Amino acid sequence: MIYFAIFYLTIFHFFPKLPRQESMAPPNSIAHRAVVEHLVRQSVYQRLSRPLPRAASAPNPLVVNVSARHCHLTQEAVEALFGSGHTLTPFKWLYQDGQFAAKESVTLIGPRSRVISNLRILGPCRTLNQVELAYTDAIALGFEIPLRLSGNIKGTIGAMLMGPAGFFEMPEGVIRALRHVHMHPDDAEFYEVKNGGEMQLKIGGPCALILEKMLVRVDKSYKLEVHIDTDEGNACNLQPNTPCELTK
Amino acid sequence: MIYFAIFYLTIFHFFPKLPRQESMAPPNSIAHRAVVEHLVRQSVYQRLSRPLPRAASAPNPLVVNVSARHCHLTQEAVEALFGSGHTLTPFKWLYQDGQFAAKESVTLIGPRSRVISNLRILGPCRTLNQVELAYTDAIALGFEIPLRLSGNIKGTIGAMLMGPAGFFEMPEGVIRALRHVHMHPDDAEFYEVKNGGEMQLKIGGPCALILEKMLVRVDKSYKLEVHIDTDEGNACNLQPNTPCELTK
Numbered sequence: 001m002i003y004f005a006i007f008y009l010t011i012f013h014f015f016p017k018l019p020r021q022e023s024m025a026p027p028n029s030i031a032h033r034a035v036v037e038h039l040v041r042q043s044v045y046q047r048l049s050r051p052l053p054r055a056a057s058a059p060n061p062l063v064v065n066v067s068a069r070h071c072h073l074t075q076e077a078v079e080a081l082f083g084s085g086h087t088l089t090p091f092k093w094l095y096q097d098g099q100f101a102a103k104e105s106v107t108l109i110g111p112r113s114r115v116i117s118n119l120r121i122l123g124p125c126r127t128l129n130q131v132e133l134a135y136t137d138a139i140a141l142g143f144e145i146p147l148r149l150s151g152n153i154k155g156t157i158g159a160m161l162m163g164p165a166g167f168f169e170m171p172e173g174v175i176r177a178l179r180h181v182h183m184h185p186d187d188a189e190f191y192e193v194k195n196g197g198e199m200q201l202k203i204g205g206p207c208a209l210i211l212e213k214m215l216v217r218v219d220k221s222y223k224l225e226v227h228i229d230t231d232e233g234n235a236c237n238l239q240p241n242t243p244c245e246l247t248k
Numbered sequence: 249m250i251y252f253a254i255f256y257l258t259i260f261h262f263f264p265k266l267p268r269q270e271s272m273a274p275p276n277s278i279a280h281r282a283v284v285e286h287l288v289r290q291s292v293y294q295r296l297s298r299p300l301p302r303a304a305s306a307p308n309p310l311v312v313n314v315s316a317r318h319c320h321l322t323q324e325a326v327e328a329l330f331g332s333g334h335t336l337t338p339f340k341w342l343y344q345d346g347q348f349a350a351k352e353s354v355t356l357i358g359p360r361s362r363v364i365s366n367l368r369i370l371g372p373c374r375t376l377n378q379v380e381l382a383y384t385d386a387i388a389l390g391f392e393i394p395l396r397l398s399g400n401i402k403g404t405i406g407a408m409l410m411g412p413a414g415f416f417e418m419p420e421g422v423i424r425a426l427r428h429v430h431m432h433p434d435d436a437e438f439y440e441v442k443n444g445g446e447m448q449l450k451i452g453g454p455c456a457l458i459l460e461k462m463l464v465r466v467d468k469s470y471k472l473e474v475h476i477d478t479d480e481g482n483a484c485n486l487q488p489n490t491p492c493e494l495t496k
Contacts, residue, residue, distance in 0.1 A: 135482035234383035235483035
């Protein structure tokens with residue numbers, strides 16, 4: 001009964017037209033499904049005068065997103081690849097405020113000369129160049145990549161990037177990003193964890209699994225969001241309606 | 249101390265020369281690492297007069313193998329692809345007795361005309377044609393595949409296979425195989441599970457995870473072995489020395 005009510009309210013009350021994840025949109029104009037469900041869940045339990053389950057009493061909804069392979073670039077690299085003075089154009093806004101997938105993509109040429117086309121650039125530009133791949137991608141390219149916290153690229157393998165205006169050589173920076181959860185200090189307090197700690201993510205459905213050793217990253221600018229890669233997302237076939245639970 | 253002893257005995261006592269997983273070999277001439285470790289662990293604990301931990305007291309070692317994409321074919325399909333009268337040639341013997349990766353591979357042409365080259369055939373021939381892919385493979389091919397128990401292919405999508413002697417059209421049979429564990433009735437008794445039941449596999453290491461809903465398949469001909477696909481294997485970066493634990 002409760003689940004039906006949640007479904008009904010979600011579909012017909014909040015979304016007269018269902019949002020399309022692929023569409024381009026200004027920041028936060030379309031609420032993430034998990035955000036709407038969180039609000040609806042709280043509202044339904046309140047109306048039915050039933051106590052809130054643990055997940056619904058959290059200060060913020062849990063959003064789990066799969067990061068497909070991508071890169072972060074410096075402005076210098078963007079200009080080498082796309083031309084002098086070029087700036088990235090937002091294609092799709094991401095859940096973390098101000099972050100976006102750019103219209104621009106590059107071709108990655110690995111150390112064994114195998115390529116990955118259409119490697120998406122995430123913006124805005126950063127102070128370092130980093131490529132984040134899944135292990136399946138690295139195997140296809142024919143080399144090994146280390147598991148690293150994003151930003152910690154010292155001593156990692158490099159690659160060549162190719163854009164419409166030229167090449168850019170990365171001497172290092174190809175990694176698999178450590179699975180992690182972004183959260184606000186309010187979330188950290190609710191889950192009783194600290195920055196740098198570890199949590200588990202229990203993912204349901206027919207290919208259910210529990211991801212362990214998920215790094216906690218706490219910052220006032222962060223919204224509660226788990227980032228996993230395509231290997232992890234495909235291992236459990238993560239879909240927008242797959243139940244997820246974050247535990248210590 | 250115990251771990252060092254296990255390592256020492258494994259490396260120098262049982263393997264004067266380390267086995268190479270890639271090498272071609274007749275059935276069971278080279279023991280799987282997990283098999284040797286299991287024997288060594290039992291022996292070391294016995295010599296040190298210490299009680300056996302739960303895993304070491306199991307009747308059989310736990311072997312976990314990643315199945316990369318592959319296909320099972322009928323003899324009719326093999327002849328259409330490789331020529332009249334052609335039979336599969338073993339390239340590498342698998343852990344289950346009599347099963348092998350064949351020297352022969354085919355090209356898979358998906359419904360959107362994208363291809364996967366060098367799709368390995370597993371032998372011996374079966375009574376049905378089935379292609380087993382990871383979700384990452386299916387996404388690369390541009391279509392969706394269902395999660396199915398191996399052999400249950402009714403109503404699934406098909407594909408075209410191409411070999412050196414011709415084409416073979418599969419009207420159905422492309423699936424992601426349900427993660428599963430093969431076991432002998434002795435193992436089923438030890439783990440207190442039945443054929444068709446479910447277990448969990450806890451995989452350690454830096455990308456640790458727990459795979460749930462692993463189907464139990466019991467048969468007198470089976471050796472204890474978990475089969476996961478490349479998405480699952482890469483999600484946890486499964487290596488020969490990654491600790492694995494099977495639980496109910």
